[in-house]
Amino acid sequence: DTGVSQNPRHKITKRGQNVTFRCDPISEHNRLYWYRQTLGQGPEFLTYFQNEAQLEKSRLLSDRFSAERPKGSFSTLEIQRTEQGDSAMYLCASSLALQGGEKLFFGSGTQLSVL
Amino acid sequence: AQTVTQSQPEMSVQEAETVTLSCTYDTSESNYYLFWYKQPPSRQMILVIRQEAYKQQNATENRFSVNFQKAAKSFSLKISDSQLGDTAMYFCAFSNYGGSQGNLIFGKGTKLSVKP
Numbered sequence: 171d172t173g174v175s176q177n178p179r180h181k182i183t184k185r186g187q188n189v190t191f192r193c194d195p196i197s198e199h200n201r202l203y204w205y206r207q208t209l210g211q212g213p214e215f216l217t218y219f220q221n222e223a224q225l226e227k228s229r230l231l232s233d234r235f236s237a238e239r240p241k242g243s244f245s246t247l248e249i250q251r252t253e254q255g256d257s258a259m260y261l262c263a264s265s266l267a268l269q270g271g272e273k274l275f276f277g278s279g280t281q282l283s284v285l
Numbered sequence: 286a287q288t289v290t291q292s293q294p295e296m297s298v299q300e301a302e303t304v305t306l307s308c309t310y311d312t313s314e315s316n317y318y319l320f321w322y323k324q325p326p327s328r329q330m331i332l333v334i335r336q337e338a339y340k341q342q343n344a345t346e347n348r349f350s351v352n353f354q355k356a357a358k359s360f361s362l363k364i365s366d367s368q369l370g371d372t373a374m375y376f377c378a379f380s381n382y383g384g385s386q387g388n389l390i391f392g393k394g395t396k397l398s399v400k401p
Binding site: 210213218220264271272273277 | 287318327328329330331334335364376378385386387388389390392393394
């Protein structure tokens with residue numbers, strides 16, 4: 171068990187560029203979550219998957235944000251036409267949903283800076 | 286809509302002492318979950334403790350315990366015998382009962398510093 175892995179750890183981009191982040195969950199986990207954390211705030215839920223199905227995406231911040239989990243394993247979060255307001259930490263978490271509860275395991279995040 | 290409020294932006298405590306972090310929340314639901322997460326400088330959020338609203342007994346995990354007051358919508362975290370490694374941001378979080386427990390609503394956090 172190597173934990174939840176996120177890549178890259180840091181990303182610097184220019185306004186208007188597209189960026190993609192990757193999350194590799196713990197291997198047997200069936201749920202995967204994306205959060206955004208801005209400076210001085212707690213994480214903000216964006217979307218989640220159960221296996222390959224995206225079950226909640228209404229909280230994605232705009233139509234510039236999209237996420238995939240094509241084979242129910244790793245996931246990607248893409249931001250198109252980045253804006254300075256997109257600068258934040260993007261966190262991924264995974265869990266094994268069982269009757270009675272689930273425990274989330276978080277990655278160390280991808281820090282995005284939009285210049 | 287549910288909200289979570291942490292009114293203490295920063296706190297400090299001497300090593301081996303006890304400290305209590307405050308959290309209040311607002312919801313119209315009767316069943317839900319409450320959590321405390323720790324985020325050290327490494328940035329990785331770690332679950333400290335979980336409370337199910339329908340359980341009257343306060344949750345305890347080693348040196349960490351909660352005081353859950355459902356009527357007052359209060360959920361404080363007590364850390365006993367504080368250690369240097371407890372230095373971190375602490376976030377209180379809420380999730381609805383049923384469905385995904387990972388759809389969390391977080392407070393703004395409390396920065397805890399443990400001093401030697």
